[in-house]
Amino acid sequence: MAAGDRTVLQFNSPSSAILSAKVHPLVIFNICDCYVRRPDQAERVIGTLLGSVLPDGTVDIRNSYAVPHTESAEQVALDIEYHHNMLVSHQKVNPKEVIVGWYSTGLGVTGGSALIQDFYSREVPNPIHLTVDTGFRNGEGTVKAFVSVNLSLGDRQLAAQFQEIPLDLCMVEAERVGFDILKKTAVDKLPNDLEGMEVTMGRLLALIDDVYKYVDDVVEGRVPADNNIGRFIAETVASLPKLSPPAFDKLMNDSLQDQLLLLYLSSIARTQLGLAEKLNTAAQIL
Amino acid sequence: MASSMARSFLQVAATEEVASPLRVVQIEGLVILKIIKHCKEFSPALVTGQLLGLDVGSVLEVTNCFPFPIREEDEEIEADGANYQLEMMRCLREVNVDNNTVGWYQSTILGSYQTVELIETFMNYQENIRRCVCIIYDPSRSNQGVLALKALKLSDSFMELYRANNFTGEKLREKNLSWVDIFEEIPIQVSNSALISAFMTELESDTPVKQCDYDRLQLSTKPYMERNVEFLIECMDDLSMEQQKFQFYYRSLSRQQAQQQAWLQKRRTENMARKAAGEEPLPEEDPSNPIFKPIPEPSRLESFLVTNQIANYCNQINGVAGQNFNRLYLMKSLHDN
Secondary structure, eight states: OOSSOOOOEEEOOOSSOOOOEEEOHHHHHHHHHHHHTOOTTOSSOEEEEEEEEOTTSOEEEEEEEEEOEEEOSSOEEEOHHHHHHHHHHHHHHOTTOEEEEEEEESSSOOHHHHHHHHHHHHHSSSOEEEEEOTTOTTSSOOEEEEEEEEEEETTEEEEEEEEEEOEEEOOOHHHHHTHHHHHSSEESSOOOHHHHHHHHHHHHHHHHHHHHHHHHHHHHTSSOOOHHHHHHHHHHHHTSOOOOHHHHHHHHHHHHHHHHHHHHHHHHHHHHHHHHHHHHHHOOOO | OHHHHHHHHHHHHHSOOOOOOOOEEEEEHHHHHHHHHHHHHHTTSOOEEEEEEEEETTEEEEEEEEEOOOOSOSSTHHHHHHHHHHHHHHHHHHTTOOOOEEEEEEEOSTTOOOOHHHHHHHHHHHHHOSSOEEEEEOHHHHTTTOOOEEEEEEOHHHHHHHHHTOOOHHHHHHHTOOGGGSEEEEOEEEEOOHHHHHHHHHHSOSSHHHHOOGGGGOSOOHHHHHHHHHHHHHHHHHHHHHHHHHHHHHHHHHHHHHHHHHHHHHHHHHHHHHHHHTOOOOOSOOTTSGGGSOOOOOOSHHHHHHHHHHHHHHHHHHHHHHHHHHHHHHHHHHHHO
């Protein structure tokens, strides 16, 4: 570059302002699974991310699949036909999921990533690049999302800069129910209704204990009082509906009776089934 | 020497490997998440998908799965469906996923999955695969806070009976088969690779506030219970219809037998008269007479399936009622304090 020539280095802001990304745990599971199953000579796994863009600009990453690739020192080659085949197959099931970006394992962004980012930006206007650090290099597993921004000098395109965007792990309720199971390496049996209740109530109890301790600490003066928290606690406690004891008792007893009635009904149904079955198969035709 | 060797080889070839019975189904967390996601997205429509994995000894490992697209019309989609399956299996093979079919999964509403179609699909799968399993996921029940995942298999004695397509009372008594024996439920174990569990433990928010899943503590389970009881009533109606069919059958059978006896009496007196007159006695049977036509016994398959469903609903009602008791007592103690 000539020294006297002063051109301004421009950062083109992305056309559609992508504020943040949300990722579902299924995607992380998929990526880890593909990483564990990768062919021996590959160091990392590359794949496509599927999802949708929400109206407020957040990208919702819902599904993913791996794409076979070959990598050497200078170049990276992706199996494009495989990528298209899988995309068509996935869209047969769920036509609303479109490509929103791509992922790769390993910390940070490497040189070859820019080429792949370029390829994906031909499919989608602003692809998201997700890196999942399976090597735990920082001592923890980090998942980062990047958006590429073009750096141009005057009219010439210089390079693409990867900017990190905030990433959020979101979970649907049904997934949260099974989350305990998903954390451990082996679970012997799925918890049934009552065991799940026990766990939830235990957690609620722990929460209440924490709040209690906090209030105690504030009263004793060990912890400085925070007015906002105090207000929240007061609101929560006040939100318990105020019912006079007889009214509450009546309400509770009515509900209890309803449940008992249903239990009785189902037991009667089962007895009826036992009887019917005996009559049906035991009848002899003379 | 040669003959003894040949015999030993023959012996080896003749002793079949006894297949150890299936004791447990080991599912990976990935598969569970995929099933949950697929079923929930399309609920209340019912969806199906294929399970892939390995069959090892007495454990059936399910390591991956893929969903089936929803069939709109049945015209050209037959070939499309088969193509889709082959394509998916081929693509998954390239990324080293086990592409060995071990069964299928389907979603259900409130546990009403015992239908004849399920049995037929099982028979279709059983012809090609030695051991297959069906996983049933109930998204409506999962909203109550339970992971409603079940692994089912048809019992062997039931399969033999179904192939013979013979569900008369005698056969069933022979095999000692009742409605509980149609489906066998297999316990599920969940396994995860160490990498995934490390990630999940890492990514889970540390504060217990976010950990607490409040949905389970909801007091309003009325809509769910109402639908359960509604389905129960419908099934009871079906069951009583089946009972009526049996009653009708027995009544007509006994009526037919009475007719047969009467006709036989008449024939006998006629023969006696003919013998007295010196003529040939007529045969004591007359297969062309319609009263000798055997009435087919109605199949008990439907009633068994309906009975299974009713039992399922009852179980579900019990479960939710138990949960409700817990919640009510919790409310009571909160209020007292």
